[in-house]
Amino acid sequence: MVKYIMKSLQCTEEVTSPTYALVNEYEIPKGKVYHMDLYRIKDEDELLNMGIEEYWESADYNFIEWPDIAQDFFAEGQYATQTETLERHKGGNKLSIGIPKEIYEDENRIALTPNSIRAIIGHGHKVIVESGAGEKSHYTDYNYSEAGAQVTESRKEVYSCDVIVKIAPPTMEELSFFKPNQVLLSSLLLPRMNEPYMRALKSRKIIAIAMEYLPGEDGTYPVVRIMSEIAGMSAIYTAGELLSAGDGGRGVLLGGISGVPPAKIVILGAGVVGEFATKTALAMGASVRIFDNDVSKLMRLQSIVGRHLHTSTFNPVYLAYQLLSADVLIAAVHSKSGRVPILVTEEMVSKMKPGSVIMDISMDQGGCVETSEITSHRNPTFIKHDVIHYGVPNIPSKVPRTASAAISNILTPMVLRMADQGSIESLLYDNKNIRLGVYSYKGCITNKYLANRFGLGYQDINLLLASKM
Structure with missing residues (x-):
């Protein structure tokens, strides 16, 4: 343990056991470190003879092994080791999430509601909403602005985000805004899929996830x-x-x-x-x-x-x-x-x-x-x-307001997990259920049905992730 502590204190010297020397002294950028082993000390007189008080009264670090013999020299708990389990933070990446306006005439829903935006913003992420995106669900630009989102008239700015979240799959025109390795979270809608569309997904190297194919822990969708x-x-x-x-x-x-x-x-x-x-x-x-x-x-x-x-x-x-x-x-x-x-x-x-x-x-x-x-x-x-x-x-x-709230409740935890994992690759690697929803991954079609239907090459998402692609 002392070796790891010394490393964190930027000690460049070799750290050895003080069993026979009783005290080892090390230089660090912020002063000195005294590493003691009191196993061979028999009584308090020997402690005083080795100058224990001078070490303890200094402003330097003192690490003591076998401190029982010296317990009368300091107040209860003063030099006791306190063990604490710290949370391991896997990621901490800050995401930008774009919510474009749905352009299909019959699509009145929106993927993320203002309440969900508040949760996402509260985790330190950025959300850009296209102006008017929530109107059909009776959410105004003001509602989204008050929730902390940036509302913009520029569709290009929305599609510049790391993650695009929408209900209907993007049109061919909207696909032109995407950049490689960008994440698309939307529905798939098989009747609207065709070969040119799938080839456009491949050429853009988009990571596309179909929300309706994401199973829950109980196996349902x-x-x-x-x-x-x-x-x-x-x-x-x-x-x-x-x-x-x-x-x-x-x-x-x-x-x-x-x-x-x-x-x-x-x-x-x-x-x-x-x-x-x-x-x-x-x-x-x-x-x-x-x-x-x-x-x-x-x-x-x-x-x-x-x-x-x-x-x-x-x-x-x-x-x-x-x-x-x-x-x-x-x-x-x-x-x-x-x-x-x-x-x-x-x-x-x-x-x-x-x-x-x-x-x-x-x-x-x-x-x-x-x-x-x-x-x-x-x-x-x-x-x-x-x-x-x-x-x-x-x-x-x-009933777009009810439907939007229902979808938003399901998608928000996934968006937050994506950020906590540090990257979409880590999220997919650790979550089998989310992998099942991926149908396009960095230029590869990972849905067997779509690949066979349109005569495109199929790639197993598990193998792609294992190869660190």
């Missing part, structure tokens, strides 16, 4: 789950609005009233979207039917809700029968591999009641209703066979 919760709840609220006579609906109240039966809602899919759609519909007093081919999901849903539910597997005949009297169809089927199957044919739709509503939440995977088409928040519906169709793929953007 927190961004996907929280957006699915919002989509399930919003689907029921929106369907209730569309059923009103003012929107061309049947003029039916979801929950009904005393003496009048409630609306009947058919839900396809018992995943997270289906779960929250079911909870919301039941809370509003609607009559619900749930379909899913995974019986364990149906059992789980009944257990969560805590009551008996009308459930079934995807039997086409029984599904068609239920749709004949349905007021609302919520299509919330998800596929792990590509497009979702068509479960509701055009013939089934044509036999539904006039003014009924179809909410196809599977539109980002092609839709599971044959008559569905992609719509936007500006023009969310169209009518076919006298049935109102809603095909907006980005339903959470309908």
